[in-house]
Amino acid sequence: MNTAAFFRVEGTLTERGSLAASAWLASNAAGVGERVARLGNVALAAPFALLGELQTGATATRVTWMGVRGMTEDRLVLLAEEYYEKYLKDDVLDIGRDLLKQAKKQGRRVVLISDNIDLVVGPLAEQLGADDLICNRLEMRKGKATGRLEDPVIGGNVTGQWARAFAQEHDIDLMASWAYGASAADSLLLSAIGQPCAVNPDRQLRRLAKDHSWPVVEK
Amino acid sequence: MSGGENERDAVASIRAGWVAETFADKHLLVTGVTGFLGKVWLAMLLDFLPEVGRVTVIVRGKKGEDADARFRRIYERSPVFRPLRQKLGQGLRALVAEKVRVVDARLVEPLCGLEPEAARALMKDVDAVVHFAGLTDFEPDPQQAIDANVRGAWHAADLAALSPAKRYVHVSTTYVAGRRSEEIPERLDEGVSPNGTPFDPSAELEGIEAELRTLDTKTKRVDAAQARAEALGWPNIYTYTKGLSEQLIATRNDVVTTTFRPAIVECARRYPFEGWNEGINTSGPLVWLLSTSFRRFPARPSNIFDVVPVDTVARTMMLVVAEALRDESQEVYQCASGHRNPLTMGRAVELCALSLRKLLRETGTDWEKHVLSRLEAYCHDPSKSEVFGYRRMRQAAKATRNFLRDFKLERKLSPDLYERIDGERLQEELRSFSMKCRTADRKLGQVDEMLRQYRPFIYDHSYVFRTDNLVNATARLVGEERSLWGFDVEEICWRHYWSKVQIPGLDKWSLPLLRGEKVPEDEPLPPADDSREGVRRKTGEVARVDIEAEIRATA
Numbered sequence: 212m213n214t215a216a217f218f219r220v221e222g223t224l225t226e227r228g229s230l231a232a233s234a235w236l237a238s239n240a241a242g243v244g245e246r247v248a249r250l251g252n253v254a255l256a257a258p259f260a261l262l263g264e265l266q267t268g269a270t271a272t273r274v275t276w277m278g279v280r281g282m283t284e285d286r287l288v289l290l291a292e293e294y295y296e297k298y299l300k301d302d303v304l305d306i307g308r309d310l311l312k313q314a315k316k317q318g319r320r321v322v323l324i325s326d327n328i329d330l331v332v333g334p335l336a337e338q339l340g341a342d343d344l345i346c347n348r349l350e351m352r353k354g355k356a357t358g359r360l361e362d363p364v365i366g367g368n369v370t371g372q373w374a375r376a377f378a379q380e381h382d383i384d385l386m387a388s389w390a391y392g393a394s395a396a397d398s399l400l401l402s403a404i405g406q407p408c409a410v411n412p413d414r415q416l417r418r419l420a421k422d423h424s425w426p427v428v429e430k
Numbered sequence: 431m432s433g434g435e436n437e438r439d440a441v442a443s444i445r446a447g448w449v450a451e452t453f454a455d456k457h458l459l460v461t462g463v464t465g466f467l468g469k470v471w472l473a474m475l476l477d478f479l480p481e482v483g484r485v486t487v488i489v490r491g492k493k494g495e496d497a498d499a500r501f502r503r504i505y506e507r508s509p510v511f512r513p514l515r516q517k518l519g520q521g522l523r524a525l526v527a528e529k530v531r532v533v534d535a536r537l538v539e540p541l542c543g544l545e546p547e548a549a550r551a552l553m554k555d556v557d558a559v560v561h562f563a564g565l566t567d568f569e570p571d572p573q574q575a576i577d578a579n580v581r582g583a584w585h586a587a588d589l590a591a592l593s594p595a596k597r598y599v600h601v602s603t604t605y606v607a608g609r610r611s612e613e614i615p616e617r618l619d620e621g622v623s624p625n626g627t628p629f630d631p632s633a634e635l636e637g638i639e640a641e642l643r644t645l646d647t648k649t650k651r652v653d654a655a656q657a658r659a660e661a662l663g664w665p666n667i668y669t670y671t672k673g674l675s676e677q678l679i680a681t682r683n684d685v686v687t688t689t690f691r692p693a694i695v696e697c698a699r700r701y702p703f704e705g706w707n708e709g710i711n712t713s714g715p716l717v718w719l720l721s722t723s724f725r726r727f728p729a730r731p732s733n734i735f736d737v738v739p740v741d742t743v744a745r746t747m748m749l750v751v752a753e754a755l756r757d758e759s760q761e762v763y764q765c766a767s768g769h770r771n772p773l774t775m776g777r778a779v780e781l782c783a784l785s786l787r788k789l790l791r792e793t794g795t796d797w798e799k800h801v802l803s804r805l806e807a808y809c810h811d812p813s814k815s816e817v818f819g820y821r822r823m824r825q826a827a828k829a830t831r832n833f834l835r836d837f838k839l840e841r842k843l844s845p846d847l848y849e850r851i852d853g854e855r856l857q858e859e860l861r862s863f864s865m866k867c868r869t870a871d872r873k874l875g876q877v878d879e880m881l882r883q884y885r886p887f888i889y890d891h892s893y894v895f896r897t898d899n900l901v902n903a904t905a906r907l908v909g910e911e912r913s914l915w916g917f918d919v920e921e922i923c924w925r926h927y928w929s930k931v932q933i934p935g936l937d938k939w940s941l942p943l944l945r946g947e948k949v950p951e952d953e954p955l956p957p958a959d960d961s962r963e964g965v966r967r968k969t970g971e972v973a974r975v976d977i978e979a980e981i982r983a984t985a
Binding site: 241242243283284285286288289290293354 | 788
């Protein structure tokens with residue numbers, strides 16, 4: 212059986228979340244008026260973000276990406292490339308990069324999990340040499356985004372159920388695998404894996420890590 | 431021919447290497463190899479089909495360079511020959527010396543300026559004449575356009591008529607379709623203009639030339655030719671002369687003509703390398719315009735912007751010449767993307783805006799980085815008037831200029847006040863602003879003129895050029911030859927092409943010319959080792975046609 216290392220991208224590898232990416236894409240729509248309207252739409256996701264991803268699940272993620280509805284695939288692809296170049300490529304967190312290198316050295320299958328879209332995090336996964344990328348995909352129709360995400364939607368809180376299904380499909384021993392998360396929403400994933408680790412954790416995850424005696428690493 | 435025979439012929443053609451077999455030991459006479467497309471075609475011919483027997487190129491000496499020197503400069507320094515130079519090094523000279531012969535001749539003269547005996551000697555073993563040469567300006571001096579596009583083609587066909595097989599491959603343009611918004615078939619309606627007017631092309635040529643002779647200025651000649659073009663349904667002098675040329679050649683029965691019509695020829699996808707372009711082609715000025723403060727682009731978003739990479743045009747042209755050499759060609763081939771993989775004007779403008787935004791952010795001035803890159807160009811209906819439209823801005827600039835030209839501050843103010851506010855300095859600033867208004871008026875006038883010329887293609891008409899003949903010709907290719915010579919527009923990802931190929935290519939090879947700058951040439955091949963005169967002669971010089979010797983041999 213193989214072992215894997217699951218990395219939640221947001222928090223362990225990058226500081227920027229999907230809300231930032233969505234807002235940036237919306238703010239670069241074609242016209243100035245359109246940018247304002249789209250940003251307003253993205254802002255609707257803010258209350259969900261405040262409630263916390265554990266409570267809202269994938270709803271926050273769905274609302275976050277509604278703001279790009281009607282933008283062309285060309286625009287989203289080219290802007291996502293620019294976003295990656297500008298904000299992600301050279302800003303990978305050192306601690307996450309080191310953990311990922313270590314996992315690869317130990318022969319683990321590296322799985323990146325993100326609630327961002329493939330256009331944004333795809334190049335990052337390639338850059339880091341990840342084996343799998345689990346992320347969201349925008350639904351496109353006639354060359355334009357519908358504002359919906361393709362199923363299954365990856366929310367802030369990836370569950371242990373998902374991890375078990377993935378492990379079964381790819382013949383992975385979850386008990387011998389590692390998982391790295393940064394926020395309380397990642398606790399469901401961390402609890403399902405044999406070797407959980409909190410990376411730069413938020414307050415809630417820090418408490419959980421302490422309670423469960425999970426290792427905590429910080430930069 | 432029966433259906434069964436057709437099938438057998440088709441099966442016979444489907445075998446590996448038939449293009450190479452067809453070109454083997456053939457002698458081609460080619461015009462226009464110093465031009466954008468002809469150059470790529472010749473480089474590909476020498477690179478991929480070294481089996482070809484001989485290529486005689488007609489080159490005219492220019493700007494103090496004779497034909498030999500001009501051609502040598504091309505294969506030694508043009509980026510188009512870079513793959514061949516990298517592959518063969520000094521050996522390129524040997525290849526050129528062995529395969530290529532340069533004839534210094536003028537296409538505008540009957541028999542290209544050759545004596546009849548010399549022409550017959552030259553053509554005695556030519557298998558096909560491939561005519562690329564032409565003038566692609568939209569609004570040139572009409573007589574020059576007629577000389578290059580009509581007379582030049584006629585004279586090239588005259589040469590073809592002297593060859594044994596009388597094959598003549600004529601490069602035209604899809605836009606001979608004129609002012610039409612429909613699907614354009616691959617055929618020529620002889621004696622009928624684009625708007626359906628029956629006309630005699632010979633009489634038309636005589637008529638327009640007679641009229642041009644009576645006019646003393648270029649403006650009058652342009653107006654006259656433009657009016658004639660419009661009356662027959664062509665939007666400009668370029669398409670009028672190209673259309674007239676096709677019609678005239680079609681009246682000849684002393685040559686077997688194959689017409690090849692490319693659409694808008696743009697940056698290379700692969701050959702000689704990604705992004706290569708030369709000179710100021712169709713989309714160069716439009717892209718340049720969008721890289722300035724100009725934002726309302728007068729185009730209809732649903733119209734097709736029919737762009738084809740130059741190497742796609744050159745490779746399919748090779749296929750067409752192969753079919754002509756086998757006497758299997760169709761009368762007309764159109765090489766366009768709109769039929770199989772359409773790129774709409776709206777999409778092209780958005781891709782252009784997004785690609786330019788990236789370019790401006792990377793290399794622009796502060797104004798370009800922080801302001802222009804955030805304000806994208808978009809398609810705009812030119813029939814709608816706008817407060818900040820460029821025409822209104824031009825009017826405002828002109829009015830301001832006129833007002834300030836006669837404005838004297840000294841006369842308007844009391845001497846005391848004039849002195850107190852430093853009127854002299856203020857007057858100087860007003861004068862400087864007046865000059866800026868004049869420059870703005872002139873530049874906006876140039877933009878207006880340019881957009882007027884482009885309007886038929888980006889707003890007025892939506893063409894879909896059928897490309898069935900190239901598709902069918904490609905179906906007869908197998909294996910490596912299909913990837914080398916096949917019609918591949920369906921494979922083009924316009925997003926990649928526009929953002930990674932076209933805009934960076936234009937930025938490097940075309941836009942500098944519009945800014946009055948130079949584009950780089952490659953380092954020349956190192957000089958041949960001239961310590962041994964015999965070797966130098968063998969490998970270092972372009973073979974020239976010794977017309978006298980040819981005549982003696984023929985006699």
